[in-house]
Structures are given as C-alpha cells and as structure tokens.
Amino acid sequence: MEKQLEELKQQLEKQCLINQELQRQNKDLEQRLQEKETLLQDLQSQYHDLEFPSQTGNEIDPEVRKSRAAVIAPEPIPETLNIARTRVKKTASETNLIVKAIQKNDFLSRLDDEQTAMMVDLLTVSKFNPGEDVIKEGSEGDSMYIVAAGELRVTQTGRDLRNLTTGDVFGELAILYNCKRTATVKAKTAVRLWSMERQTYRTIITNKSKKKREQLMGFLKTSRTLKDLNDVQLSKLIDSMEEVKYQDKDVIVREGAEANTFYIILKGEVLVTKNVNGHQKQIRRMGKGEHFGEQALIREVLRTATCTADGPVTCFSIDKEVFEETIPVEHLELFDDSKVLQEAQAPEKSSPSSTLRFKDLVPMLYQEGRYQGDPVTLGVGGFGRVELMTTVNHGAYYAMKRVSKKHIVAKRQEEHMLFEKKILKVIQCDFIVRLHAAFKDTRYIYMVMEFCAGGEIWTKLKEVGRFDEPIAVFCTACVVEAYAYLHKKNIMYRDLKPENLMLDIKGYVKLVDFGFAKEMVRGEKTYSFVGTPEYMAPEIIKNQGHDFAVDFWSLGILIFELLVGSPPFSSSEPQKIYAKILDGVLKYPPYLSEAAKSIISKLSRPRPGQRLGNTKNGIKDVRNHRWFSSMNWHKLRVGQLNAPTVRLIRKGPCYINFDRFPLDQTKAEEEFSGWDRDF
Template identity: 80%
Template sequence: MEVQMEELRQQLEKQTLINQELHKQNNYLERRLQEKEKLLQNGQSHYHHLEFPAQRSSNEANLEVRRSRAAVMAPEPILEEQLEIMTSKVKKTVSETSLIVKAIQKNDFLSRLDDEQITMMVELLVAIDIKPGNNVIKEGTEGDSMYIVAAGELLVSQTGQNLRTLTCGDVFGELAILYNCKRTATVKAKTMVRLWCIERNTYRTIMTNKSRKKREQLMGFLKTSRTLNTLNDRQLSKIIDSMEEVKYHNNDVIVREGEEGNTFYIILKGEVLVTKMMNGQQKQIRKMGKGEHFGELALIREILRTASCTAVGPVTCFSIDKEVFEETIPIEHLKLHDSEVSNELDVPGKTSVSSSLSLTDLIPVLYQEGRYQGEPVTLGVGGFGRVELVTTLQEGKYFAMKRVSKKHIVAKHQEEHVLFEKRILKATQSDFIVRLHFAFKDNRYIYMIMDFCVGGEIWTKLKEVGRFDEPIAVFCTACVVEAYAYLHKKGIMYRDLKPENLMLDAKGYVKLVDFGFAKELRHGDKTYSFCGTPEYMAPEIIQNQGHDFAADFWSLGILVYELLVGSPPFSSSEPAKIYPKILDGVLKFPPYMSEGAKSVISKLCRPRPGQRLGNTKNGIKDVRHHRWFSSINWQKLRVGRLEAPTIRLIRKGPCYINFDRFPFDRDLAEEEFSGWDENF
C-alpha cells in the first residue's frame, strides 16, 4: 500500500510539474500574442490615411466614385429610401405566411419566383383593411400595387359588368408591380376585406437587388474558372443566361469518377464532398461550398471525371451542359492550357504544381502534437488576415497561403494596395523577396500562395534569443539590402520593414514578405501618406513633409539596432510617445555594440533624408561598402553561395516547428461582392 501511495504521489508531482510548464508556455504564448496585437494595432491606427499606390487627378477620382455608384442598384437618395422600406418587415403568423405562399405559388406570374424571393416578398407585404363598398382598384387609373386577399370578398367589374368574385387567397393587380400600367377593371369590396399589399418600388427593389447580386456572384464565380477566365463580360453573361438551376438531395451523386463528363457546375447553396479512389479506397479530398465550381473541362473536350462529387445535405447548383455551351460560346474563344487537362475537378493530378495549381488542390497541414493537435497550422496572424500552411496531396510541396478578408479590405479602403501587392510579388524575381506563385479569390477572401519559408520569422528568432550576435545581424541586414536594391531599382518603396516581415528559408537566407504598404514612386517625387509601424517611421513621415526611398534606409537603421539590441531605439507602450522620440533623434547605444554598428545605424538614421546612407550620390553602394558589412561577399550572397550564420537558428522537427502556434480561426468572414477584385 505504501509503495502504491508513493507511486501515486510521484505521478501527481510529475503531472503538477507538467501542468506548471504548460501554464508557463500558455502565458508566454499569450504575452507574445498581446505583443503582436499591440504592434499591429499601432501600425493600423493610421490606415485610413493611406492613399492609393498611384496618384490620381481629381477627375479620375470622380470617375472612381461614379463607377462605384454605378454598381449600386439605384441612385443614392432613392436607395436610402428603398432600404428604409426593406427594413420595414411585417411579422406574420404561420397561417398568414402559408396563405400568402400558396397564393403566390398558384399565380402564374408569381410562381416563377425562387424561394428566397418569395420569402422576401412575404416579409414585406403589408396589411390594409377595406370597408364594404370602397374601391381597391378603379378601372382606367394608374396603379402601383399588387394585392392578395387575406379575408373577405371583392367584386371585379369591367365597363359596368360584373366579371367575378375574389376571395381568400386570390391575387390581383400583379402587373402594377412590373410597370406603371392602367387598371383594366374595377375591384370593389363586397364585405369587410383585409388585403396583403406590396408596392412596385418595394417589389422592384427586392427583385433587382436579388437578381443583380446573383448575377454578380455568378460572374465572379465564372471568372475564377481557368478555362473561362479569358472570356469577356459579355460572353460570360451569355453563359449565365444559358445556365439552369438544379437541386440535389443529401447523398445524391452529382458527378461520378470514371464517367464521361458533359456538364459544368457552380454551387449556389450547400456543400459538395469531393472523393477519389486511391489504393482501392474512397479518399476524401475536400468539401466545396458556395461559389466553387467543378467539371469545366467537360465543356470543351471529351473527358472522364477524375473524382466523384456528392451532395452533403440539400445542394443547389447552376449548370450548363456541353451542347448548350457550344451553342453559346465558340470554342476558339477559349484559352486552354495543356496543363489544365488532368485537373478537371481541381483535385491533385499528375501535372506540375508550378503550372496548374488551383485553390482546390491545396490541403491544410495539421499540427501533429501539442494543444492544437489536429487543427490546421497557422503561420502568422495580422490585422488584415492570416497566413496558413498548406500542401498539395500529390507532390507534397509546402506553400504559405495568405488569406485576407475581402470585406475587411474594403472597410479599410485597401483595395488598391492589395492589388498592387499582388502585382509586385507576381512580377518579382529576387531570391531575397518571397515569391508569389498563385493568387485566388472567392466570395469571402483573397488568397496569395507564396513560398513557405521553413525557418520562420526573424522576429520569432529574435525573441527566442533576446538579441542577435553581430555576424547574424550583419547577414540578415545584407539580405535586406539586396531586396532593397532590387525594389528601388524598379521604383518601389517597401515602407514596412521590421523583423516580423523577414523570413528565413531552408538555407537561412532572409526573404522580405508582406508588401501591403509598398508603393511605386518615380525617383525625385515625394508621397505624403502616413503609414508604417510607429517604431520604424522616418521623421519626415511623422511631420508630413513628404517622403521617398530615404524612408526605407531610415527603417534599415532601426532594424540593425533592433537585431543587435532586441528592441528598437525609439519605443514606448504608448504610440503617441514614440513619435517625439523619433523627432528628437537621440540614439542611445548599449556598451556592447561595436563601433561599426553604431556608425552604420547613425548614418542610416540621420534626420535629414538627403544625408542618409544609401540616399546620397552613390546610392545603395555606400551601404554595401560600409565597414560593418566587411565580412559580406556581396557577389556570393546574391548567388546564394555564402554560408548563412542564421542556419543555427533554425530548429529541426515538424515543418512548422520554427513558427509560433496560433489557434485555428473557425469564423468565416462576411461575403463581399463589390467587384474590386475582378482582376485579382
């Protein structure tokens, strides 16, 4: 008994120690998250001051406004009035709703409405009471309302002759909700009558809104198709006009692997499970939801389905078959790449990832252990989105997927910046800048599929060790100098340098990531936006004096200081106190910092932009030639042949071991259909 008690006691002590360690780790992670959030909030507090990457004339700005209004369904004053009408929903009992729905369904015109339109109409019908002998409609007058009889009797007459009697559930006056027409008969209450009524403005608003939104959705869905994305809006509109709505029940097989395909589908409602036979077993590939499509190659060639698609619960699709499609769009108008042939269902095939990857090919990598075991790996969290680790089923290649809410982009007026970021990264061919391989979008997010830098963030490594030894700081900064040289030569300012935006690849080389603040600028011009991370802002930005490429060199000096010290030279828990420190410009160096480091920081962080190292007549050559970089062979660095001292910072283990861990975000962003990302 005593032996058992002692064993239990030891187990309890051991478990207590484990719990304490876990508690410490949790506290540490929470502190890290709070630190990151604070930095993000500081950096985002001035987002509303950001201007678009390219300056516009006032006329162009007005055109931009007019284009955005054109997308709205009615002129603004009318729209506000109609929205007010639409919010005035009238609650109805179950029996009242049933009566209205039955009346709509038996009416030849109204029965064409879909379920959502009927629901909206039911909500917006208002009740009116008519006394016996009063006219509801008078022959020859203009009308603007439709009616459904809720109770009582009405007499219909024309040119003085009685035609019929209307009773509960009958519909009349429906043409008036389509256009301003004259009434062809008189309708008079025989008894006390209650009617459900809807006016033309209300009806047209709900129908127009619904139809336009649905069409915009479908247009957006079609534009994500690699086979159809070369078609213009007019051609895509023709396809939409030719598509049909089809409904499926739970477990209905929509597409069966191995069968001949002749139909293209877009999911409007519900979920579709994609499975593929592998090693004699059905392997679940993924679930597809609203807006996703499959079967596109069946429209243009004879092909067997490469996977099965099954309805999960009720599913509604928009579909078009090959025969109808061929009558709609000439085949020569399509641009088909050979690499697309084996990915008919956008599931992993045998083609090269680099030539034919689609969003549906990407599978989240899951944590294999720890508190988030089994959840998708999140590499980073920012104010504008998340970066997740994904892979491909067939090749097993890893990518970092940046996922950003479109709604949030619009709310923060960052549409132009996001488009510019994508354009820069897509065109960039530098080993010191993260490469964008693919860009996708759906109703909720834009996705950027980029290099996965297995070594993790410099910021994470810096926090792990406190501060870097000088050789590591020199090497990291040299990589940034090469990235700057590439960007500045192309007329691009970076404007968001900080350890969080520097990543280590497998060789220990540093890559610049996150180009959300980047801007094109002609040498000699200035820009006046207020952006960046407070601790890294150059004084001319704070003073609204106009800034250029010199601001990047200021932030380079701040980076060198933080790498060597562990924190930037001008910092405070209150952002408002950071700016005076920057303007004062007093640099305090710790005693362990080398003279070379002090010199390069002081020259990069000169208050006057024209005096900064890198911004004088010799340009970035002066930075390379500074004695602090004497250990760097720039030619070997550029070709990747210089041994990276950072390699010892990279831990071995699961592919995500060098990253902080974050809980998976299960909340979906709201859908966004403004169309700003049409060419994303």
Template identity: 80%
Template structure:
C-alpha cells in the first residue's frame, strides 16, 4: 500500500513539473505574441498613409492619440479662369487613361469622385520623369501635389527606415491636393520613373467649378417645376442641399406603375423611358432626357405612380424623398399645380377592366382539390387560425388562383371582433403595396365573411423556417427588409400592424415576402396611444403587457423578435406556458447564440430596447435608421421596392402542385351557425 502511495506521489510531482514547464512555455508564447502584435501595430501605423500627420502616432506605436492642436488650414484663392486651366489638357493614350482610371478607382480617397470628375483629372494630369536616386517627396517639406506611378519603382522611407516600394498604378501624396500639409515620408526613385501629377490649385479649381456649374444647372432645372416655381433661390438651394445623386443601369426601373409615389427626380444624365399599361400591354408614352423631372406631385400628395419610368442606358438622377422634403420646405410655399409630366406619371386612373374585383363572384369560386396523399380529393386548406380558415379556390373561366379567407360571423360577434373585421376589409381594399397581400374582393352570406385574397404560391415563412431549422443571414436580411418596406408603407398611413410573426409572412412566386392577416391592425394618429391588449405572446412589446399604452414602437419591438427567430429558429422569449413568457419579456434579457453575427445582435438589441422612445425606428429619423443599420448594408432598398433584387428565398420554394409549399389540413365539413344581427351590412 505504501509503495502505491509513494508511486502516486512521484507521479503527481512529475505532473506538477510538467504543468509548470507548460505554464512557463505559455507565458513565453504570450510575451512573444504581445511583442509581435505591438510590432504589427507599429508597422500598420507607418503604412496607414504617407500623409498621416506624425503628431498623431503615439510613442508606443499603438493607439493613435493626438497630443497637439490640429493643423490650421488657411483658405487659398481659387483661379476663376476655367478656360486657362483647360489649356493645360494633356493628350493620353488608351492604355495611359486605363492605368490612371484604375489607380483612381482603387484609392480610398479618389474613388469617391464621380465619373465627370475622374474624366477631368485624367485630362489634366501632367507627366514628369525622375532619375534613380532623385527625391520626389522629401520628409518634412510642404506638399502641394499628388502622384500616380506610370512606370518604374520608388522607395518610401520614414526617419531613414524603409517602409515599402511603389510600382506602376500606385497613388501617393493625395492629401496634398486637399490642403497644405507637411510630408511625413520620403519617396525616392529606385529606377527611372515616370509619374502623372496634379497640383492642389488645379485639383481644387476643377472640383469647385464643377460643383458651381452643377448647382447652377440644378437651380435652373428646379425653376422649371410648376410646383416649385413660387420658391425663392434660398429655398431652392435648401432643396438642392437635401437631394441625393442616384445612378441606374440600363433597364433599371426608377418608378413602377401602381407603386406609391414619394420621390421627386431630376435627370442629370442619360435617358428615361416612360411606359404605361394599356389593355394589358406595356406601351411607351415618351422619353425624357437631361434636365427633365418627374414625381414632383409625390412631394405633396399621397398618390400612386400611373406609369413606369425605366433607364435607357446609364442614367444619373438627383432625387429627394417626401420625408426629407417636408423637413426642408413648408408646404404652404408650394403651388399645387398639375403639369403634363406629373399627370402622366401620377394621377390615379380608373381601375383596369381586367382587375379580379371586376369579375369575381362568390358563386363562381370553386375549391382546388388535393391531387394526391391522404387528403386526395378533398378541398385544399392553406391555413387555419383562431377566426377561420383559408382555402385555395379558382374560377372556371379565368384560371387564376385565390386564397379565400372564410370567417364565421357568429364567432366574430361572440368575440366582439366586428369592428376589427370591417377595418381589416377597409384597409386591405385601400392598400397598394408589393409587400402586403392584396384583397381582390369581399363577400358575405348568412354564415360567413369571405375575403378573396392574392394567392402567394411560395407558402408561409413559418413553414420554411420549420423545414430548415433557421435561415442563413442573407435570407433573414431579405425577409426582414420586405417587412421593413411593408411597415414603412403602413406607418406612413397611420396603421399599426401589431401581429408580426413568421406565420403572417407569405412568399410570392418571385420569393418576395408579403404581410398577411390584418386582424389586429389599428389606425392611430402619430403621437397618440392605444391601450388594447393584443398580439402573439412571444412578440408582444413590454408596454402592451404592462398596459402603459402603445403606438408604432410596438411594431419595431416585434421586428427585432422576428429577426431573432429567423436567425435562430425560435423567438428569444418563449415557453410552453404563455404566463411564463411575459416575465421574460419584461426582464428583457436577450441571449444570443455564438453563431449570430455582430450586426444582427446590434439590430435586435436596438429594436428590442425596453423604452419605446429609444427603439430603432421610433427615434427622430424614423424607419430610415432601420434601413441604414449595418445589418442591411448589402440591401439596395430602391431595387427592392421596384422588385429588382434577386430573392435568396427563391431556393426555399418547392416545385410541384400549386399547394406544395403549404402544410396540409383536413377539410372541415361542419357549417357555422347563421347570424342575422346585420353588423356587416356595410361590408
């Protein structure tokens, strides 16, 4: 026994020595790693930019700390004689032009220039040659030129320490064309070198004159607008300051017929084709060119576009959204005038004769039957909810599919939901958004209310989420972006949705997401509160649970919950017992899985802030802050609105019978009781 104890003691001592050695080795590795990281930081600090002010580099070569006053940038006079400057144009070959353009495009600063500015730079760059050993830039001297390497090699050094080599296509000294700054490195020719260079005065003259000319041009364009003609130059100038430059490629849709109008456009470059649907055919109305504008009535009225505007080749426009415009110009200063171009684009015209609402009759709708499986021969049920069922129907003569929501009138009265049903029908009939399911017609008999809805062949997001477990980030981003667009439309019209969840999101044939079921929607004046307790427990905002009164901010809370569920597969606050869900929501502790990205965590945290006034989407900039969040950095919002984003959800949609993307439900043969109170007489 004693021998065994001694043997164990020796083994323990040996293991302790091994552990000590490993610890010493780890400490040594950590010291070496820290030393390497310190050196790397120092190198990065040196490499960052040749024009990086040296007073900003810390003694340790690590974090940048400014210990002195910022350099004063004295204003410099700018030559007015544009013609004299243009005399200095230097002809360049195709290959020289290509090299310069590529160099500009890969430079962080110069790549921000627009095409016209780049063209002017290319034309005015001058060639200069240096022999081996010649200094191009000397550390400590004042700089006034930027350079692009056309041929040869140069050596960059700082305090006699070599940093790197510059070769063909590299740009250096570029900050000197912005302001008078001291060079913080020496650049010396290693070989015979040919450079393209430009002085600061030349560059600033190009940019200033270009901006002035563009502003004068825009002012002239705005003055031709009938709606804006009463504004003075100061007010027009404010509009220009608020406008954004947007570019479109050939065949890009700028505005689509039937979409809500909220943006005014001026064409700066290119040609725009105006088309309109007539008798089911797309017919060209006219073409618009530089200086022409469209969409001005969208700045002052709630209107729908009644023509489609498409880019013919590359097009550059200046645009302003209604929301920004209203912050800039008081509406009483505007002339409410309808000119011809506005009428073509925006006056609502009569409904198309082929609209389903014009030919649909309840007696003509026939159920679609399952063609196989356990329910073969029975009518297809697309969904079952607390207030009724949704069935797939079609018509004999037109061959279109519709989703028919059938709700028991007796049940509506028993649950005191008469007003909600009437409201749902009224707003769905008025809504014209590509991100909200359309209501084509509504009928009633003694037992049911029938709502004939657009059929979304892709099925529920809920079904897809169950099938795959959780969505990849690109799919979640796309789905959420569609909801954001639906929210933007509804909130602008003073409508809260209040029932967001994957079950109420449908996929159309293109994979775009549409909001369905407006049973809990409510009209609310911005600034007011409502106190009803409604919604799906996992998605309820704290203020609803606490009966503190809620507004549109509750929708943004549920948006955060949706993002979480799409990425994880279940909501953050859940339990099999609803009573246990509410305390979790009020505690507000969000636990994120390790695989969730930082962008998603940030968005969810900002949407699910306990205080409604601090929630993203409910602060000063409204829903714009949601759109501009980094999680949506890959989303082109304009292209999404006009249906030109390729939906990543398309791969979730299965091919087969029209009902293949839906869960299957047995047919309910029981008839609801009749109801004769007459509450639905105005339906």
C-alpha cells in the first residue's frame, strides 16, 4: 500500500512539473504572440506610411508601364455550330471530377451553375501517349483541358515548372481569346484529357445569354406596368436587373413590409400566402416567367402578401431606386396589381399584430458563471435595463427594455418615449430593430424588442481595437440603409454611435434606441440641443437650427471610430469636444485608405448644405462613393451578402455576446400622472 502511495506521489509530482512547464511554455507563447502582434502593427503602420506618403518632400513617381497593352482582336461567333455530335456521356464520378476541377480554378469557378453544367456536358475526350506534346510554347491555343487520368510535365524555355495530375486544369485562357501558349505541356504517361475548344465554349455561352435575354424580354412584356416600354427601354431594364437565389423556405417578400423591389421568377416556384387570423393562408403558387412586386417600382405601397421560396428559386430583380434612374416614370401605366395576389390594397401600416402577452414572458437565466441562476441583463442605461426574455413555451427570444416611469417624468422625456414607441410600431425595415409589443404597469413601461444575438458593435469594437475596412464598410452600409428608410419617412435619427448598433445572428447591423428621433418636415429646422457629444454636428452646438444633415455628420464620425477605434473629436470634458468639433480639424492615422479619408471628410463638412448625402442627389451620393465600391446594395437589402461581421460573433449561450450585469433588486417608485395613457 505504501509503495502504491509513493508511486502515486511521484506521479503527481511529475504531473505538477509537467503542468508548470506547460504553463511556462504558454506564457512564452503568449509573450511571443504579443511581440509578433506589436511587430505586425508596426509593419502595418510602416506599410500604410509607404502606401500614403506625406505630401512633403520629394514625391516618388508610380511605376510607369513600359510596354503597350496587348490588343485582343474580336472573333466572329458562328450562328450555328453542330455541338450535338461531340457530346460525350459522363459517369457520376467523371462529372464529379470535372465539377471539382472547375470549382478549384480561379477563372472557371466564376461561371454560374448553368454554364458549369453546359461545360460538363460538352467536354470531349482527348488521348495522348507518353512523350507527346499537348501544348507547345509559342503556338496559338484554342482549347482548354482537364486531366482525367495520367500525368503531364509543364516546362518553360526548357525549365521544369510543375507536374499535372488528375483534376488539374490547364490552357483555360484559350477559351476566352486567341492567345499564345506560354509553356509546353507534355504527357509523362499515357493521359486521358477532357477538352473544349474556344468556338464551342463561346458559342454555347453566347447563345445561352441571347436566349436568356429574349426570355426576359418576353417575361417583361407580360407586365401590365411595363407593357408600353419599347425594346430599347426593356433592354436597359434587363441590364440593370440582378439575379438573386433563394433556398427552400426563404421569405422573398413579407406581407406588410415596405415594397421597393420587382421580381421575375427564372427558376423554381414561389408560394404566395396571406395572414388570416394569425395563420398563413395559401393564395396561389407562382412559377417560371411569373412576376410580382411591380407596383413597388412606381408608388409607395406595402406588400399585400408573403412570397416564400418553395424549393430553390432564382429570380431576376430590380430595386425602385435603380429603376427610377433607368426608366422615366411617365412611360409607365399605373394600375392596381392587387388582383395578381387576389387581395385588396394593403391598409395603412398599423401596430404589429402581436399576440404576445406580458404574462407569457419569462426571464432567461444565466446558465453558468458568477451570476448563474440570475436573470440575464443585456444592457443598463440611465433610463433602465434591457433584459433577455423568452416565452413560456420557449418559442423565441426577446430583448425587453424596462424604463422607470418616474425617471421619465423627472427627466421630462414623456414625449420622446411616446414618439419612440410610435415610430417603432410602424417601422418595417431589416436594418432597424423591431418592436413586438409594449406594456406598462404603475412603475415601468416595457418595450419588447427583437433580440439581436450578436451583441453591440461597441462591445465588438472594444474587443478588437479597430475594425478592418471590409467590416467597417459593411456596418456603415447597414446604417445607410436604415437612414434611407427613416429619411424617406421624414424621421431624423440623431443618436448614431456604436452603442446603438446591434448585430443579429447573421452579422447584419440594426439600429436601436429611438429616444432622440424626430419627425421633420423637409425644409424646416429644429433647435434642440440633442445627441452624444462626440457625434454632435457643429450646427447643433452653434444652435443654428438643424435637420437631416446631422445624421450624415454622425455617419462620418462613425466611420472614423470604426476604423480607428475612437472618434476624431474626443476629450474627458464635453466643452473641449465641442471646441474641437467647431475647429473641425480631422487628423487621420496613416493606415486609413484614401477612400476612407475622402468619405469621412465629405460627410464631416462643417456646412450642412455641402455635406455628402445632403446635396441634390441625397443619400445616393453616399452609396455611390468609392469607399462602397465593393458593396452590392441590392444583395445587402435582400440579406444575401455574407456579413464579414460574423467572425466577431462568439458561439455559446444566447447571451454570450453581451457583457454580464448583476441582478438589480431595487424597484422603481410608482407613478400615476397618466402621461402614458396612450402607451
């Protein structure tokens, strides 16, 4: 027994030594990582200094191109090409190999599903013996190849470059244009290749495009709104339309939402349903060639029904904004398309028809950690708390804002609270948090909001220090969409900052907290001193009267803070912040791109009338700025972009992306003035 104890003791001591060594190694690793991080930041800063040198001293000329650009001569495409005779039947494994090869290839992977399928169908077989040349350096090429079996050697001016084996693609430039081969490819073993000639490829792609265009023309001509447009106008319309794909059960348009997109179904089926007494009643099914939402192009309407993808669906779509830039409205015939969906015009927007009852809501509890068993608090502010709730049957999560009525009266915020509820009740925008229900008792008012599981942008920004440009672009684009919606409804937001931006589970950004929002008639000014100091526009500070232009000012400040980690005008003393804002001197760190500096400076112009977004073209100028050149606005609107922000969202319990707060046992005093009679 003693011997066993001694052995156990020795093992434990050994394990302790191993653990100590591992801890030491971990510390070393952490230190090295920290050093590398610091070095990387230094290098990045140096790189940006090199990329954007200061304007003093001798400027270095950019590298001058020394040769003329190669000219690619156009080739005629045969009207008819007998490609049926070259068709080769492929087995499932052969098809799989070809598709994988296409997907791996930088150029071919850009082809759509139909074009890929046609390539698979039309590739023919070529065989070569060991030692035979497939491609000769310097010769003109007209075919591309995929290796089906065997091995080939690639050489350039006699030097070995690499070997090619099953699934490798080579010579693909030749299917685009007549180009000289830059290397020799020789069979090392007996090889079997899948090949395609340029004429075949270009003919099938061109003919397919022509057919698709004719088909779309035909579909557009069946639209009663567009039937008087001529072919030139319809062609222009097709050039402005985009292909969007939906998966089974994806909602394409939702009943009651604001309509701003017209859709033609290219592939698949769409179910049209309407809410009848809380249940979705199927009205009809639509298929290829049918269209919906044309009223959205010419008048302000709400969707009269919900359209859902039944299986995979491909649509061709156009936004109202793009449409208005393409076709003069006087060329259109206005008609009531409600009969298409067999329903009357949608009523004016009213409160979301929520069946949610206060007594059905139960708090979510922390599952672990120091607050285990306490209700989850998502946020704490001067006016109250936001708590995470669910329903008795655990159907969904909600963020419930609980505000002391006594506090609202003490701070004279009654009107703001009533207005916030009024705004949120009618808002139907994917970039603004939804209000599901509102309740009150003698102590509090409660607003039951959509729960954004990704957490606050502010928290994420503090975690990472500053955002990479693609993340900042995406976040700002979501805000631009929210602004476009609000400004169209004559609502100023006036409280933009990272703390008021939430991430949903897909990484899309939503605007929250409408306590400072205000309805404004265009051309009028309001004179209240309102907002967060670092984000206030000069005209608010100067009491010159302000309007929608203040939202664009704060957008410029937001972009700066997202990219740098702190706002451009900051101090622990508000008056110093205001002084800096009025001075208007923006100092940019060297790592900011020229496009970022440009959009920030245009949004932060001291004169509101010169601010980007507030001139003749309005918010379109913001969308069209080069900083957003990578942004596909339509896909953002329909939620089809992969949000770069998802990498900021942690996995775990539903509250994992929020700071933790202790339970608040205190109760607000009762308040009976009656200001909330209509709440």
